[in-house]
């Protein structure tokens with residue numbers, strides 16, 4: 001059965017091998033599902049209408065595989081991608097699971113660990129590029145601290161910069177067509193992670209040797225963990241030309257990193273996000289970095305994956321209907337249309353304009369007395385989202 005919300009490859013939806021492949025382990029409980037082999041993940045996702053699949057190096061190739069084993073796995077994975085018309089838009093590295101990374105990969109105090117971290121990421125970049133990836137996500141899962149007297153935070157930032165600069169040079173030197181997308185998170189698994197929000201990364205990127213090669217990969221859950229408005233952060237990234245990739249999922253505010261199905265918790269925030277992405281014609285991958293509830297078996301995993309994509313498409317339709325709603329259009333036109341003559345005072349500075357503006361009279365009591373009609377506008381949105389408009 002298909003309807004207008006059924007995903008297609010044109011939607012550019014992707015999932016990580018680690019997302020649908022999540023076995024449901026948590027700090028208090030063992031796995032509840034068997035690992036799904038990568039080849040079957042590709043097959044099933046393709047059938048559901050997904051476009052791409054992303055991976056950490058070790059999601060596909062075990063950390064202790066020999067060169068021959070690695071090549072065999074990669075060959076077979078490439079074949080299954082081709083057979084199912086699936087792409088690998090993004091790759092990333094696991095610098096958080098192995099005990100060697102207990103104090104980080106790039107920010108560790110130990111130069112030997114930092115060197116190993118760089119080596120692992122370079123190999124992972126090679127793998128990603130071999131599979132066709134155009135984006136490389138860096139999520140510093142262990143780049144943080146519990147004991148704050150053990151690591152100098154200024155030094156940690158410098159080390160992270162050195163690491164990203166090194167990798168940019170590596171990519172240029174290899175002639176790869178690859179961009180980096182940095183992913184922020186405030187905490188978990190460390191008590192505190194460096195670069196806690198997308199905004200921190202946007203500032204950091206400008207200090208790099210090759211800022212044009214580096215953007216962000218904001219994740220809904222991570223900004224919500226920090227109590228922030230996600231779509232505002234994404235808007236800033238878009239405005240800066242830095243939204244290279246996005247991790248879609250959901251999360252209740254103030255809780256652990258829940259990585260729930262996209263739109264499962266907060267329809268309204270998800271609506272604002274989808275509307276923003278659609279209105280600004282974000283053309284990059286729409287990646288669901290989430291996993292099925294621990295209550296589920298494999299059937300539930302595929303229901304989860306389908307749910308992420310359908311909810312996006314439903315919200316996309318709602319966003320279009322909202323923009324086309326005549327009452328909404330009238331309200332918005334009134335809001336921005338009034339006092340258009342005052343625009344001459346705004347924009348680029350000139351001494352003449354400033355002098356004229358300083359002489360202009362404003363009746364602030366009258367200006368401040370007028371209501372804005374946001375109650376009506378927001379209720380229209382509520383009724384649209386709740387399906388009665």
Ligand code: GCO
Pocket residue numbers: 092093137138139183185219247257289
């Ligand atoms: C998390 C992160 C990860 C990263 C992934 C890519 O909170 O676990 O979101 O899922 O996105 O490791 O680097």
Ligand code: MN
Pocket residue numbers: 219221222257259289
């Ligand atoms: Mn996450």
Ligand code: MN
Pocket residue numbers: 139183219247289
């Ligand atoms: Mn993520």
